[in-house]
């Protein structure tokens with residue numbers, strides 16, 4: 001069985017309530033239930049943190065024994081050299097995802113410290129971005 005983990009960064013715990021015009025009105029728990037049903041042959045774990053160091057620690061924990069990481073580092077995508085370095089340091093391939101099309105938004109969202117070391121990047125498809133990432137493994 002493939003072992004994947006979705007790691008969500010800051011403010012993504014508010015999905016469903018936060019700016020629903022951009023991020024949709026489904027909570028991540030609801031979405032995850034649906035996706036686990038749809039892909040019973042894949043083990044899909046989920047971790048969310050608003051704290052940069054906790055995301056780095058989690059990448060270290062899973063980075064040598066999982067088949068894949070699906071990472072939405074949220075705002076840290078655009079600021080965190082530390083998370084970028086962690087993605088580079090681990091062996092497990094990381095697919096970077098974003099719910100919104102970050103390139104159609106403010107200039108500061110066009111920069112990513114994750115992308116150079118990601119296996120691929122999927123963005124702009126709403127929560128479906130996560131599903132496309134699961135399918136890529």
Ligand code: DQA
Pocket residue numbers: 010011012072073074075076077097098099100101102109
């Ligand atoms: C996001 C895009 C980021 O720019 C933003 O800071 C987020 C969410 C997305 O999934 O669209 O929090 O990563």
